[in-house]
Structure formats: structure tokens, C-alpha cells
Amino acid sequence: MTDATYSGDPAYLRAAPAPAEPPPALAQGPVAWARKNLFSGVTSTVLTVAAVAFLAWVIPGLVRFLFVDANWQGANADVCRANQSGACWPFIWAKAEFFWYGPYPETQHWRVNTVEIVGAVLLGWLLWQGAPKRNVAALLFFVAYPILSFVLLHGAETLGLPVVTTDLWGGVTVTLLLSLVGIVFSLPLGVLLALGRRSPLPIVNAVCTGFIEIVRGVPFIVVLFMANFMLPLFLPEGWTPDRLLRPLVGTALFAAAYMAEVVRGGLQAMPKGQFEGAASVGLSYWKTMRLIILPQALALVIPGIVSNFISLFKDTSLVAIVGIFDFLRTVESGFNDPNWTSPTTSATGLITAAAFYWIFCFSMSRYSQGVERRLRAGRRH
Incomplete structure (x- = not known):
């Protein structure tokens, strides 16, 4: 309707759009979220x-x-014995270096620091979704970094680095080493075991299925004992594995068996049309798995994969049973120091250990949730 055809009073007509009204208070915001x-x-x-x-x-x-009510300063446990209603934080400050490095020689701590800093940089580069040249980061992390880590931590007289045997490795360093090795090796081994369990070849299927079911049917402690005492029996005389290598192998194999079932669940969730489409364009079995099936299957089971990683990180504390001086073992050994014996020392140390494990596990969980959100957004587009 225009002014030329309308002869009435135009005063009630709006000359501009009305401003948008805010939504009702109960439809958004904290109140709506709480409801x-x-x-x-x-x-x-x-x-x-x-x-x-x-x-x-x-x-x-x-x-x-x-x-x-916590005690914050003190050279020994006297202040913690006098005030038994609060945490004994001086114990943590005094033992922090021992908790981190274990009995590793103090003059060689720079080697541990170098390995951890380089590892953190490479891992951050690898996990940063928008980072440039992540393939280079993967090559450095999975190939060059293990060699560098072993040379620095163990030492080499030819390079002027005193040899530090693995019985002097301990603390947070060993916990991170066990977790990293277990995570890095369990995923590819789990993928191979999952593919083997689905293989039409009877022998391959039987071997993979038997390994998965046997390992998943025994406690982790039994696997550690078997790796520690039975692994040397299967090797030639004089080839006894290092005392730290044995639990590393046991941890990786144990985690791989559980990872195989998670991956197998993702493979079974893939529609049959994906396999048929790959076959229709002439892709071989391994190209189909590498380019089409596995990327989608692994994306579907990210929560299960990360759950296994978190369980593995916490289960590394069990290696103390076979004599490995991990982080929790160093904390427990600190309780035996008579200079720090008090009613609240143990509680403070265990709370610190719990916070350490929670920070790492929570970080892994949050990162996996971020990856899931990005993948969902990609699928929507």
C-alpha cells in the first residue's frame, strides 16, 4: 500500500523496523541452562x-x-607435627626434585630436562591441528626423538655423556616414558590386531584373536610379571632385556590388546558401501584401509581410544610392583624419610600424586573432545 492510494491517517504506520526484542529470560542464559x-x-x-x-x-x-590450615614453610616435619590439621607442603617442596628425577644423578638433570622440553615442543607441534608441516613433526617425533632421548638419558662415553643405567631412572620421567611408549606403540599394534582378527585367513585370525583374548583375560600385574620374568626365557642366552625395557614391552602389548577391540568396533561400524565403493574404483585392500576405512573408523572411536590412553597412563603406576621407580613409587619412598614423618605427610603426598595424574588425564580428555567437535563440524559441512 502506498501513500498515493491511501487516504486515511498514516500516523500509525512505522517508518523503520522495530528493534529486536531480547528472548525471554528463561529461554537462554544461566537460568535456561540450569533448567x-x-x-x-x-x-x-x-x-x-x-x-x-x-x-x-x-x-x-x-x-x-x-x-x-596448611603448613607452607619448614626445613623438616617439626612444623607439620606441631600443626596436624593442615597439609605438609614443605615435604613436597623438599622432595620435588626427587619426585621428578628419581635417583638420576643430580649433575645430569639437564639431560632429562632437554629430553622433556624437546618432547613437549614436538608433541605440541604434532597435536596442534593448524600447525604447518605436521608431517615433519611426526617424522621427528617418531624417528629422531626416540634416538635422541635414549642417547641423552642413557649416555654415551664417545659423546662425553656418562652412562646412567636404567636402575637410576625414576620419578615423573619414568612415568612419562612408560606412558608415551605405551601410547605410541599400542595404537598401531591395536590396528594391526584388529585387522588380523577380521582377516579371512584362518591362521592370522586365530593368532590375533588368541592374543587379544588371552591378554584381556589376565590382570595387568600378571602381564608385568610375565614380561619381567618370562621374557628373558624366550631370548638367547646373554640377550637379557633391560629391566626397564621389559615392562615397556608388557605395557605396550597389554594396551594393544584393548586398543584392538576399540578399533574393531570402529571397523564394524563402517557401512558396507564404503568397502564396495573402494573396490569399484580398483583400490587394493591395504589402500582401502589406509585411505578410506581406517580414517573414518578411528574418528568414530576417538572416545574409546582416549579412554584407553587415560587408563594406560594411570596403570603405569603398577610398574612399581616389578621394581620400577615411577612417580608414585618415589612419592611413597619419600614417606620413609624420618625427617619428614608426620601424620599429614602421606595425605599431602598422595593428594599431590592424584593431582598430577588428574591434570594429565583431564588434558587428554579435553583435547579429544576438541578433536571430536572439529570432526563433527567437518562432517556437517
């Missing part, structure tokens, strides 16, 4: 109230123990 996630029904409300009550009961006491 949807915390109070969506009777069961949700009861659980929310119970959780809040539990936190209100636990958190104040924990805060008092860790911060308010």
Missing part, C-alpha cells in the same frame, strides 16, 4: 541437590586442609 541440565525433572533435581550437598560437605574441609 535444562540440572532441574529438568524430579530425578535430575534430586541428584543435583544431593551433589550440591555432598560438595558443600567435602569442599570446605578440603580447602581448610590444603590451604587455610
